[in-house]
Amino acid sequence: MRRPLPTNLVYGYRAIEEAFEANKTFDKLLISTSLQGDTQAKFLQLCKDHKAPFQKVPKEKLNRITNANHQGLIGFISPIDFHPLEEIVARVFEEGKQPFFMALDEVSDIRNFGAIARTANCAGVDALIIPFKGSAAINEDAIKTSAGALFHIPVCKVDSMKVALNYLQMSGVKLVGLTEKTETSFFDIDLKSPVCLVMGSEEKGLSSNSFKQIDELGKLPMFGEVSSLNVSVAAGIAIYETLKQRAK
Numbered sequence: 233m234r235r236p237l238p239t240n241l242v243y244g245y246r247a248i249e250e251a252f253e254a255n256k257t258f259d260k261l262l263i264s265t266s267l268q269g270d271t272q273a274k275f276l277q278l279c280k281d282h283k284a285p286f287q288k289v290p291k292e293k294l295n296r297i298t299n300a301n302h303q304g305l306i307g308f309i310s311p312i313d314f315h316p317l318e319e320i321v322a323r324v325f326e327e328g329k330q331p332f333f334m335a336l337d338e339v340s341d342i343r344n345f346g347a348i349a350r351t352a353n354c355a356g357v358d359a360l361i362i363p364f365k366g367s368a369a370i371n372e373d374a375i376k377t378s379a380g381a382l383f384h385i386p387v388c389k390v391d392s393m394k395v396a397l398n399y400l401q402m403s404g405v406k407l408v409g410l411t412e413k414t415e416t417s418f419f420d421i422d423l424k425s426p427v428c429l430v431m432g433s434e435e436k437g438l439s440s441n442s443f444k445q446i447d448e449l450g451k452l453p454m455f456g457e458v459s460s461l462n463v464s465v466a467a468g469i470a471i472y473e474t475l476k477q478r479a480k
Contacts, residue, residue, distance in 0.1 A: 240309045240371055243302035245271055252282050257310045259370050261286040264294055264304035275305055285364035285389070310370050317388040317396055320359045321403050331405055332357050332474060333428040337393055337442050338366035339463055341434055345370075346377025347464035348431070353381035355471045360385060363393045366433070394441045400428050401447070409438050409446040410466055412459070418450030423474040431467050 240259075242251050248261070263275055265288050279286045294306050324331045334357050339345050345368035352360060367389075368374060375382050390396040397407055408421055409430040430446055432438035438446070452461060452469060461469075 240311065241298065242307045242309060243298060243300060243305060245275060245303060245305055248275070248305055248307045249278060251307065251309060252278060252284075257313050258284050259308045259310035260364075261307045262289050262294060262297075262305070263287070264291040265289065266291045267304035271303070271305075285391075287365065308369065308371065311372065311375055312370060312382055312387060314389040315359065315386040317359075317361060317390055317399060320386050320388055321400070321405070324358045325403075329358065330424075330478065331426040331428075333359050333361060333400065333405065334467070334471070335361040335393065335397065335400075335407075335428055335430045335442075336367065337430055337439050338363060338433040338436075339431060340366060340368050341463075342368045342371070342374045343377050344368070344434065344462065344464040346374045346379075346382070348467045349374075349378040349385060349387075350381040351464070351468045351471055353378075353385040355475055357385065357471065359388055361388045361390060361393075361396055361428070363396075364389055364391055393439070394445065397428070397430070397442065397445050401445070406448065407446045408448050408450060408470075409442065410452065410470055411438050411443070411449050412451050413437075413443075414449040414451050416448070416450050418452055418470060419473060421448050421450045423477045427474065429467070429470050429474065431463055431470075434463050 242248050261279060261284055263286055291304060294302050297306055334352055336348065349360060401407060405426045405428050407428050407430055410418060430438065430442055452466060
């Protein structure tokens with residue numbers, strides 16, 4: 233018995249090509265490492281032409297996703313459109329707003345991602361910034377967990393988080409990261425200027441590259457036996473501390 237296919241799944245070269253022609257946005261594209269020849273070359277060129285993220289994976293992974301004849305190619309259509317970071321930053325400054333961004337450095341759990349998006353939208357965060365690789369899939373579950381917030385907050389999906397964070401710094405945005413590897417309290421950091429809060433992954437926290445780039449590092453006070461918070465909870469505290477400071 234064949235298992236039901238995800239509603240946003242497209243497989244086979246021709247179907248993926250038609251999705252591109254219909255201006256569909258892909259959350260991710262998978263290509264079998266065993267695929268060779270013209271089909272592989274055409275697919276890679278297609279991804280390049282449309283600036284679409286792709287990943288080479290074993291054929292067995294594709295088989296686990298679907299039993300259908302996928303021809304070594306599978307794509308997941310995103311329910312939202314992604315925005316160029318440069319355009320969002322420029323627009324926020326042009327509107328005379330005090331920029332407030334959030335970068336999620338490989339937050340991979342769909343429920344955490346959706347919860348952060350919901351809080352960010354409620355608080356008026358200008359955009360979420362995520363990397364192509366390592367982030368939670370933006371699918372129906374993510375939309376549901378966000379209570380629809382992902383339809384309303386711009387999401388910028390970037391090739392390199394390092395490059396994106398550097399661009400923000402060059403644009404006058406301060407990078408503030410949450411981590412346990414500092415003695416500075418997050419509540420002692422000035423968040424009233426243009427700022428981007430950077431949250432690390434559930435397992436590893438901030439990546440080494442992001443850790444080195446960030447302008448200020450802060451930790452949330454811990455008084456109990458458990459020494460860490462869920463990333464979506466920590467993000468919510470950080471977001472509303474930013475609003476609190478700006479309200480003053």
